[in-house]
Amino acid sequence: MRYSPDHKAQTREKLLASSSAIAKHGGFASTGVDGLMKAIGLSGGAFYSHFPSKNELFGAIVERELSHSLELLGHNGAGRDRLQRCLQLYLNIAHVQQPDAGCALPSLGAEIARAELPVRERAEHWLVRLQQAWATELENPELAWAIIAQCVGALLLARMLASPEQQQAVLDSSLALLAPQLASRD
Template sequence: MRYSANHKMETREKLLASSAVSAKTSGFSTVGVDGLMKAIGLSGGAFYSHFSSKDELFQAIVERELAHSLDRLSGNGVMDSAKLERCLKQYLSMNHVEHPEAGCALPVLGAEIARSDVQVREAAQTWICRLHDGWAKVLGSDSLAWAILSQCVGALVVARMLVTPEVQRDVLKSSHEEISRRLAERQSD
């Protein structure tokens, strides 16, 4: 059976998208190659025509998902303080807590990235630094950009660890209020 010229590329994209959702909802290490391929209707053996290893797939997922996060959180290259505030409000939301598959990869994959090989960590660093640089330009401060980025990711991790929606909302609200206070102080300087 002959496949179209785009078939391999389309299959690879399906595998990346499906594997990213799986990784962001259940963790990457929990699903084997056969399970990842079964999710897109193919046999495990077909995996190796797209990636040489599961680690290579994870690196591709990290790069893809962090690129998507950068697009969402940097305003597609056009960022100002009002747009940053809207991004922060969306990031620190119950919708983001309840739908990890549709949100930022850092809160859900951060620990797995930290345990990965240097190539994965370098890829993550590239995208995280791009996000930081964009925010630092808007904020006029490298350290404030790192602090806000870290607080956002940490708040989401903590909120997702909790069971009660009211407590989750408190974590998100407190973090958002503290970040907003820091931003207001920065603007009044």
């Protein structure tokens, strides 16, 4: 059977999307190549026609996820009101309860920190770009880093808690802390 010319690219994208969701839900290190490939209906042996190693797949996942975060959150000139709306969407109970559909940092941050240097460099590249976009909007580079850290930390902490009430309390507290920092300057 002949495949279309873009079949390999489509399969690679399916593998990246599926592996991202699996990694964000249950961790990347704990899932083997066979499990990642089975999720898209292929054998483990087909993996190596798309990535030379599992580590290379992890690097591609990090780049894909963080570049997507920049697209969603890093619009220069969009205004503090838009930034506030982004934070309300990020610090939301649905984001806590659906890690596979959300930001990779709370789910994969510890694995990124333990990854080889090229993976951490990819993460740094995209995080710095997000920080720079927010720093431009906020006119404060330190505040931009603090907001990113607060958001990722709050989401991680909320996911660690058992009761929805305590999860919501963490999110509400973080939003209350950040709101005055994001108030529009007139």
